[in-house]
Amino acid sequence: MIRIAKSDNKPLSLTATNAYDGEDVKRQLLLDQQCKCYLCERKVSTDFQIDHLKSKQNHPESKTEWTNLLLSCSYCNPKKGNRFDGILNPIDNDIEDIIEQRINYASKAVVFKSNEESQEVQETISLLETIFNGGGVLKRVREEKFFEEIEAVMNRFNQLIDAYRYNPSKFTEEAVREELSIDKEMLGFKYWIIKKDEVLSQVFANDIIWNKTA
Ligand SMILES: [Zn+2]
Incomplete structure (x- = not known):
């Protein structure tokens, strides 16, 4: 999960009608988020939904x-449903800096950590754990499929990192950089692989701050 650079371009149907799911809203959301789910950072095709950060039931x-x-x-x-109304707003927060995001391949689990103990951060971590770890010890079929998908994306990225480490050429460097562009999946996890490594964090310093305003 990373910060979202949301357009100020408020879709007209939001003021002209009482609906939140107009075609212009969907189009703008897809554009702003490069067709990615803001929670799992996978690409959506036709299976996208409009999420209310603060649920419409409670707010x-x-x-x-x-x-x-x-x-x-x-x-x-x-x-997410209406059980996580107090998570960090990704429009205002650098989630990729606040929450460490890492995959533990051995235990087939995803690890989220933060130095911040605020209620918002803890609730965000709790939601991400529900999404990525299925909320229990045993994963069901859908959770397993989900994990296999993110594992495949990250395996590919790790292979490119290994190729760069083995042979740090312009070509291998660009291959990694390409995977860090904003339209790519799982950037929160990729950023942390870069950040945790002294050499990589220097070479790719500018590739993991795309969405900062300053
Ligand atoms: Zn998702």
Whole structure:
């Protein structure tokens, strides 16, 4: 999960109608988020849903608020439901810096950590754990499929990193850089692989700060 650079371009249907799911809203969300779910950072095709950061059940007053709407996938959206209304707002927070995101391949689990103990951070971690680890010890079929998907993306990235380490050429460097571009999946996890490594964090320093405003 990373920061989202949301367009100020508020879709007209939000003010002209009482609906939050107009075609212009969907189009703008897909554009702003490069067709990625803001929670799992996988690409969505036709399975996208409009997520209310603060759920419409608990916060009906924010139902058509543009800054309350985010694009998510049909896997993550129901897992969030109306139980995680107090998570960090990815429009205002550098989630990729606040929460460490790492895969433990041996235990087939995803690890989220933060030095910050605020309620918002802890709730965000709790939601991410529900999404990525299935919320229990045993994964069900869908959770297993989900994990296999993210594992495949990260394996590919790790191979490119290994290729760069083995032979740090322009070509291998560009191959890694390409995987860090904003339209690519799982950037939160990729950023932390870079950040944790002294050499990589220097070479790719500018490739992991795309969304900072300053
Ligand atoms: Zn998702």
